[in-house]
Amino acid sequence: MIVRQAANVLEIMEFFAQTRKPATLAEIADHFGWPRSSTFNLLATLSEKGYLYEPRPRAGFYPTPRWLAMARMISEVEPLPPWTHTLIADLSAETGETASIVAPAGVMAVFIDVVESQAAIRYFATIGHRVPIHATASGRALLLQYSQEERDSVYRKIEFKQYGPSTPISIEAVEIELRNSIARGYCQSFADYSRDLAGAAIPLPIGDRRLSVVVAGPEFRIGPKVPEVAALIARTVDRLRPKTTAA
Amino acid sequence: MIVRQAANVLEIMEFFAQTRKPATLAEIADHFGWPRSSTFNLLATLSEKGYLYEPRPRAGFYPTPRWLAMARMISEVEPLPPWTHTLIADLSAETGETASIVAPAGVMAVFIDVVESQAAIRYFATIGHRVPIHATASGRALLLQYSQEERDSVYRKIEFKQYGPSTPISIEAVEIELRNSIARGYCQSFADYSRDLAGAAIPLPIGDRRLSVVVAGPEFRIGPKVPEVAALIARTVDRLRPKTTAA
DNA sequence: CAGATAAATTCACATATATGTACATTTTCC
């Protein structure tokens, strides 16, 4: 079950992150199609808690810097080492595609850092983006780091859906693909989950955290180059990862 | 009316900002005294939206860097000029008290930047902290920047309460205090709102934004020094504010 | 400066939603 008002808080904040300017109650209500009265209650709650203020009289609400202060607190803990961002920045620059660092979240994989392609046709992904762990290159690069028991536990919760022609729709299919990935030396996906999308990924354990790096883009562009992209990822990780802290 | 689940989202995030480590469903539910099932729904919603993930298997949830990305987006807009932070840092260092930048939010004043005193007994305030605009030095320094009509409009919404012995409990009392502040050259408060708390503030218009600077601390320590603290604030603003962009 | 128009706020009620209970799964401890 989705908690509506919790989701609404996130939507409001995303709204501000997009528009980047103060908005009045009416503007917000109209934008989301929410009743004025409900919007009023939500804004009042956020203001009450010190997360919204009125920068100028009658110019509407805007988030206080408290969001930033809180987010900084949260993200200071075990931040990703700086070289991981360099990694995806370099990969994106060299390949012209979108590169990301990915982490597990139950049966899903979450993008925790992203450098987007600059191409007109690109894989559009943002931090926080989620994809099925079993049906994506990045996700399978995470599964490779699990023990058999841990994988089984995840499998039990997966709802196998035919997202695309090549989606693995059984535990065996996933396990086979994992074995192939080991043999191949990297994980790949050709529209397993998203139409027209292909990508290459490898595991990226950091400390005791299980992460992965992925480069993905439109199938017609990246498809034929997947092996060399995978090799490039491996080389770039080797180059950037500090030798002393290597897992 | 307060929107409970909206407030709960904020509480959860504040919880993570404090503990700075992943937490399981059970830990969160117990900490807040929430039912497991409700906590489950909330965490599911936040995860679904890409704001929570599971860094390590079975180690619980933690916010994704998406919070930081979003907060950065929001705060990039008209950030406070860097000298304002220097301002309160210097003031706090010189006086040993807590110094803040404050902005209006209806009948309240919000702390949008804070440098805390290092003293054992100190004014404890954080970014997002809210105080009544009419019953605090910082708030009155904001009101001084309003036109008479704008002030009247604010007054109509104020619920006058006797927070302390010297709280102004009528429009006239507030207006008189404002006139006194102008004559005096700064705003002051002696436990008008919080017990044992005294402070000095002056308006700090930046562009078309109406802000104020305040230095506040325990009455016994800062009380006798309020005039010199006020003079120090004025001098420090003069020193740090760029001449070219002065309002 | 009225009169009109739009926005913000309040409130009572129907309905969407949080939760108690039951079940499944995982982990801990002996």
Add this chain to the structure above:
DNA sequence: GGAAAATGTACATATATGTGAATTTATCTG
């Protein structure tokens, strides 16, 4: 290695909550 404890998940139901309509307040326009 097996039983007990803890944790995570699903669902029906009573109730807390969101909302439409009415009221008040602010803003625009001629």
